[in-house]
Amino acid sequence: GGIITQTPKFLIGQEGQKLTLKCQQNFNHDTMYWYRQDSGKGLRLIYYSITENDLQKGDLSEGYDASREKKSSFSLTVTSAQKNEMAVFLCASSIATGVDTQYFGPGTRLLVL
Amino acid sequence: QQKVQQSPESLSVPEGGMASLNCTSSDRNFQYFWWYRQHSGEGPKALMSIFSDGDKKEGRFTAHLNKASLHVSLHIRDSQPSDSALYFCAASEPGNTGKLIFGLGTTLQVQP
Numbered sequence: 390g391g392i393i394t395q396t397p398k399f400l401i402g403q404e405g406q407k408l409t410l411k412c413q414q415n416f417n418h419d420t421m422y423w424y425r426q427d428s429g430k431g432l433r434l435i436y437y438s439i440t441e442n443d444l445q446k447g448d449l450s451e452g453y454d455a456s457r458e459k460k461s462s463f464s465l466t467v468t469s470a471q472k473n474e475m476a477v478f479l480c481a482s483s484i485a486t487g488v489d490t491q492y493f494g495p496g497t498r499l500l501v502l
Numbered sequence: 503q504q505k506v507q508q509s510p511e512s513l514s515v516p517e518g519g520m521a522s523l524n525c526t527s528s529d530r531n532f533q534y535f536w537w538y539r540q541h542s543g544e545g546p547k548a549l550m551s552i553f554s555d556g557d558k559k560e561g562r563f564t565a566h567l568n569k570a571s572l573h574v575s576l577h578i579r580d581s582q583p584s585d586s587a588l589y590f591c592a593a594s595e596p597g598n599t600g601k602l603i604f605g606l607g608t609t610l611q612v613q614p
Contacts, residue, residue, distance in 0.1 A: 393545075420600050431590065432546070432604040439600075447601075479545050483600045488534050488553065491602060493545030 391416035393494035395480050400499045404472040410465045410497045412480030418492075419485040421463040425449055426477040426496070435478075438463055439485060467499070474501040505529045506593050508605035516613050521581050523608045525591030527572040532593035535567060535574045536602070540588045549576070549589075581612045 434447030436455035
């Protein structure tokens with residue numbers, strides 16, 4: 390088995406601030422994902438990466454940057470936090486194929502004051 | 503329009519009862535379906551996947567797929583209070599990206 394670790398668990402930011410969320414996996418999976426979960430809106434894909442140094446935009450990439458410098462880690466940056474924003478950011482990983490199960494981390498809860 | 507639609511939005515069943523959750527896709531490119539479960543404060547966890555027409559059973563959970571109507575359902579037999587959670591249906595296209603499209607979820611409450 391493996392585990393996905395997300396840091397920090399909680400993140401409180403100020404409007405306009407750049408915020409970075411980190412994700413580590415020890416599954417040795419090739420593909421990693423960042424999702425945003427808002428109440429009542431399900432999970433929406435922000436960025437994904439099919440291998441080290443690869444980045445692919447999802448449906449919600451505007452306002453975010455991502456970085457995959459190592460196979461085991463995937464970072465997400467909120468480039469300018471929006472006032473009163475509140476969401477959970479979920480990291481996931483899977484083996485490279487399109488029919489493989491995605492394994493999720495516990496999430497980072499963001500609140501912007 | 504949401505490409506993966508789930509119903510009902512919320513569901514309450516008594517302990518020991520049967521819970522039935524539904525999911526419909528509007529995109530015929532979607533060939534593969536998953537059910538994920540998310541307990542409060544945790545990340546989603548995959549329950550089961552289904553790719554072929556018909557039923558797939560894993561313990562108390564049975565998924566049913568009808569590719570012609572793009573409808574997939576999840577039935578939970580002998581529901582337990584620990585089954586209380588948010589359930590997501592997710593779908594993907596053939597390919598090697600693993601990109602999933604999630605529905606908005608069904609909240610299941612199992613009453614002791």
